[in-house]
Amino acid sequence: MTQYRPQEDLSKRFWVHNLQELRRSASLATKVFIQRDYSDGTICQFQTKFPPELDSRIERQLFEETVKTLNSFYAEAEKIGGSSYLEGCLACATAYFIFLCMETHYEKVLKKISRYIQEQNEKIFAPRGLLLTDPVERGMRVVSFLAVLCEGTELLTSGLPGEDPQK
Amino acid sequence: MPRSPGTRLKPAKYIPVATAAALLVGSSTLFFVFTCPWLTRAVSPAVPVYNGIIFLFVLANFSMATFMDPGVFPRADEDEDKEDDFRAPLYKNVDVRGIQVRMKWCATCHFYRPPRCSHCSVCDNCVEDFDHHCPWVNNCIGRRNYRYFFLFLLSLSAHMVGVVAFGLVYVLNHAEGLGAAHTTITMAVMCVAGLFFIPVIGLTGFHVVLVTRGRTTNEQVTGKFRGGVNPFTRGCYGNVEHVLCSPLAPRYVVEPPRLPLAARLKPPFLRPELLERAAPLKVKLSDNGLKAGLGRSKVPGPDSLTLGEDSIHSLDFASEPSLDLPDYTPGGLHAAYPPSPPLSAADTFSGALRSLSLKAASRRGGDHMALQPLRSEGGAPTPHRSIFAPHALPNRNGSLSYDSLLNPGSPSGHTCPAHPSAGMASYRSPYLHPGAVGDPPRPPPRSFSPVLGPRPREPSPVRYDNLSRTIMASIQERKDREERERLLRSQADSLFGDSGVYDAPSSYSLQQASALSEGPRGPALRYGSRDDLVAGPGFGGARNPALQTSLSSLSSAVSRAPRTSSSSLQADLANNNAPGPRPGSGSHRSPVRQGPPSPPSTPRSPSYAGPKAVAFIHTDLPESPPSLAMQRGRIGTCSRGWGRRGQPRVPPGLHLCHLGLPEDRPPLRAPWSPAARAPPRGAMCRLHSAASSLFPSLSGPERDTK
Numbered sequence: 001m002t003q004y005r006p007q008e009d010l011s012k013r014f015w016v017h018n019l020q021e022l023r024r025s026a027s028l029a030t031k032v033f034i035q036r037d038y039s040d041g042t043i044c045q046f047q048t049k050f051p052p053e054l055d056s057r058i059e060r061q062l063f064e065e066t067v068k069t070l071n072s073f074y075a076e077a078e079k080i081g082g083s084s085y086l087e088g089c090l091a092c093a094t095a096y097f098i099f100l101c102m103e104t105h106y107e108k109v110l111k112k113i114s115r116y117i118q119e120q121n122e123k124i125f126a127p128r129g130l131l132l133t134d135p136v137e138r139g140m141r142v143v144s145f146l147a148v149l150c151e152g153t154e155l156l157t158s159g160l161p162g163e164d165p166q167k
Numbered sequence: 168m169p170r171s172p173g174t175r176l177k178p179a180k181y182i183p184v185a186t187a188a189a190l191l192v193g194s195s196t197l198f199f200v201f202t203c204p205w206l207t208r209a210v211s212p213a214v215p216v217y218n219g220i221i222f223l224f225v226l227a228n229f230s231m232a233t234f235m236d237p238g239v240f241p242r243a244d245e246d247e248d249k250e251d252d253f254r255a256p257l258y259k260n261v262d263v264r265g266i267q268v269r270m271k272w273c274a275t276c277h278f279y280r281p282p283r284c285s286h287c288s289v290c291d292n293c294v295e296d297f298d299h300h301c302p303w304v305n306n307c308i309g310r311r312n313y314r315y316f317f318l319f320l321l322s323l324s325a326h327m328v329g330v331v332a333f334g335l336v337y338v339l340n341h342a343e344g345l346g347a348a349h350t351t352i353t354m355a356v357m358c359v360a361g362l363f364f365i366p367v368i369g370l371t372g373f374h375v376v377l378v379t380r381g382r383t384t385n386e387q388v389t390g391k392f393r394g395g396v397n398p399f400t401r402g403c404y405g406n407v408e409h410v411l412c413s414p415l416a417p418r419y420v421v422e423p424p425r426l427p428l429a430a431r432l433k434p435p436f437l438r439p440e441l442l443e444r445a446a447p448l449k450v451k452l453s454d455n456g457l458k459a460g461l462g463r464s465k466v467p468g469p470d471s472l473t474l475g476e477d478s479i480h481s482l483d484f485a486s487e488p489s490l491d492l493p494d495y496t497p498g499g500l501h502a503a504y505p506p507s508p509p510l511s512a513a514d515t516f517s518g519a520l521r522s523l524s525l526k527a528a529s530r531r532g533g534d535h536m537a538l539q540p541l542r543s544e545g546g547a548p549t550p551h552r553s554i555f556a557p558h559a560l561p562n563r564n565g566s567l568s569y570d571s572l573l574n575p576g577s578p579s580g581h582t583c584p585a586h587p588s589a590g591m592a593s594y595r596s597p598y599l600h601p602g603a604v605g606d607p608p609r610p611p612p613r614s615f616s617p618v619l620g621p622r623p624r625e626p627s628p629v630r631y632d633n634l635s636r637t638i639m640a641s642i643q644e645r646k647d648r649e650e651r652e653r654l655l656r657s658q659a660d661s662l663f664g665d666s667g668v669y670d671a672p673s674s675y676s677l678q679q680a681s682a683l684s685e686g687p688r689g690p691a692l693r694y695g696s697r698d699d700l701v702a703g704p705g706f707g708g709a710r711n712p713a714l715q716t717s718l719s720s721l722s723s724a725v726s727r728a729p730r731t732s733s734s735s736l737q738a739d740l741a742n743n744n745a746p747g748p749r750p751g752s753g754s755h756r757s758p759v760r761q762g763p764p765s766p767p768s769t770p771r772s773p774s775y776a777g778p779k780a781v782a783f784i785h786t787d788l789p790e791s792p793p794s795l796a797m798q799r800g801r802i803g804t805c806s807r808g809w810g811r812r813g814q815p816r817v818p819p820g821l822h823l824c825h826l827g828l829p830e831d832r833p834p835l836r837a838p839w840s841p842a843a844r845a846p847p848r849g850a851m852c853r854l855h856s857a858a859s860s861l862f863p864s865l866s867g868p869e870r871d872t873k
Contacts, residue, residue: 031246038268038281040264041263041398042281042282056438077414078413078416080408080409095223095224095227096230104414104417105414105415106417128438138243138244138419141243
């Protein structure tokens with residue numbers, strides 16, 4: 001029987017090129033989705049309710065902390081304050097040409113969020129076999145956790161295409 | 168009917184915006200050229216400057232309103248809506264500041280529309296904070312560009328007021344020579360401005376009211392908050408501030424990640440219990456557990472067994488963690504699986520362990536071999552605490568299916584306890600093999616549409632995808648089997664008596680499924696759902712007894728509880744050869760879909776579905792579905808759409824769409840029209856061909872309009 005090759009299987013690796021590929025191969029994994037919390041209107045925040053599927057994978061407190069931090073980031077991004085006023089006025093004054101050169105406040109915060117998510121993935125979630133995806137990829141409707149299912153699988157996610165998987 | 172109505176209408180789409188742009192630019196230019204020089208001399212140089220600035224502002228806002236992405240949601244990935252049950256409702260209620268707001272399922276975009284989101288039929292996209300689709304800018308007005316649209320209206324009104332006013336000044340001062348060229352042109356410009364004055368000012372006023380009240384045009388026009396409270400309002404000032412001063416929201420288009428994910432997901436994985444119980448998780452391997460006298464009450468059985476010391480070690484190893492013993496045994500094995508289950512499961516754990524270790528000891532006798540079943544058993548108690556049940560059960564239950572997948576000869580997979588290492592291997596290999604055997608550097612099909620384009624949901628050409636779906640299907644099958652058994656006990660109906668059909672040839676059927684779905688008609692998985700897997704072999708299965716069981720098993724594999732009845736009915740009604748009850752089923756289902764009052768998750772769906780399923784099997788297919796128009800909102804998702812969102816009772820197998828059948832297996836449709844030859848490979852069912860002609864962006868692999 002060709003399937004009984006535990007040693008060989010363990011040595012096989014998955015090299016994933018980007019998150020999309022990871023998703024394709026993540027039929028090995030289960031996905032847990034955290035939906036938006038609309039209780040405060042249409043501002044971007046996610047539910048902090050702990051999904052039961054993650055019960056055995058991660059501590060409740062860690063999860064809540066992550067989601068709360070994300071929510072605070074989004075609140076900061078959407079905050080109407082001094083910087084957004086200035087940005088609006090500047091944009092008006094330059095007939096919106098400023099958008100060609102400058103990054104908006106929201107985009108800056110989004111970059112911060114992706115860095116945070118990546119950091120969280122490296123430090124906290126990957127050791128637990130989870131992967132947090134950036135909600136902006138799904139239109140900020142949902143945050144998804146990819147829970148790697150199989151303990152015999154090693155998923156290496158990298159953004160470098162064309163790597164030889166046999167390395 | 169034009170084959171692609173979209174392409175034909177394209178020029179017409181641009182007429183209003185072209186007209187608006189032409190009028191705006193043309194009239195203003197004429198004003199500046201003919202009227203302003205005199206005004207500069209006679210009144211003030213500030214006049215053209217003021218008008219110039221206003222005009223630039225109008226142009227800038229017009230461009231932004233026209234070209235800016237209004238806040239389009241990309242189509243949801245397939246995996247996202249897999250989590251929802253097939254009985255998922257059309258509407259979902261969500262609480263917004265104490266007020267219940269209904270979120271509707273978007274059949275095109277595959278998600279529940281967030282509050283204030285609406286699907287624009289012109290742009291074929293769900294737009295966030297959808298206001299309206301403006302033909303004058305040929306764009307949807309949504310969250311991102313509402314401000315620019317509003318400012319465009321304000322500035323255009325100001326500009327028109329300015330043009331009319333200064334034109335009037337000019338004309339009044341040149342009243343004696345009205346035939347002069349300049350005067351005539353000024354009057355013409357004034358006429359154009361005056362013609363559009365009332366509509367534009369009216370629209371501007373309307374939007375000022377909307378902004379202050381915090382409503383969108385869509386909400387106002389549909390009367391959502393008529394007589395009610397608007398949960399989205401922030402107060403007058405807050406609303407105005409939100410429209411004018413809020414930061415520009417980002418585009419939701421998926422781009423390749425700028426920061427590559429450098430996370431390495433390598434087992435062993437940490438678990439919360441592991442971290443919490445790190446201290447108590449100590450196990451004595453060196454000691455003979457019998458002598459320690461610890462937890463013997465937990466594992467009474469093995470004491471009576473005459474096992475070697477190895478086995479006793481293993482028993483110790485397994486049973487002690489539940490008792491919080493102080494001794495500690497190092498080992499990666501420990502860390503690799505969830506440790507001691509709570510005491511409630513300890514009995515089952517130890518009981519199962521008993522049988523396992525006994526067999527293991529008798530067969531292998533080795534220490535590490537005896538530990539192997541423990542490893543798998545260690546995972547067994549976890550399902551009681553996780554809803555990931557089929558997924559978090561990688562060991563026994565999982566390997567049942569995986570074994571069956573890989574071992575067609577031994578479908579039941581009960582070899583697992585006897586061959587723990589084999590079980591482990593097969594548990595691992597289905598994951599690794601597909602990836603190993605398949606193409607690791609697979610080009611990812613773009614799952615998110617660009618903002619303006621239709622979503623290219625092309626099928627996965629690689630078998631790996633198919634195979635993994637069958638894995639998921641087998642997991643689902645197991646889950647359904649259990650559910651079905653529960654239902655069967657409550658039903659005690661002979662109609663569901665052939666549940667035995669599902670169990671045996673599961674592996675065979677799954678292989679058949681993958682073989683069939685991997686046929687040349689790659690688009691079989693266009694919508695990427697397991698339903699297609701079911702549909703293909705299921706269709707031919709009614710004829711072929713070998714596949715009939717596969718049909719049953721597969722449909723049970725894919726379906727949730729409500730499909731159980733249909734699949735068993737299919738086995739029953741195979742002779743009826745009812746291929747496409749979709750129209751009938753559609754009309755049948757529409758009462759379920761149409762109202763939120765009807766409970767979306769019918770608790771007794773199999774019994775409900777029973778007579779109805781029979782009823783629509785007898786529906787005459789050839790007549791065009793009368794409820795097609797009714798189904799409009801739900802068309803476009805092929806078998807997925809049919810089978811879900813409150814439409815649980817469609818027999819999944821009786822659908823030929825997107826799948827090619829082997830030529831030797833005549834489709835179920837043949838008896839319908841015996842004279843007709845078998846439809847071509849991959850021919851769509853009529854309903855879907857009709858649907859695809861109505862919605863070309865949602866077309867299947869081939870469209871033959873009938």
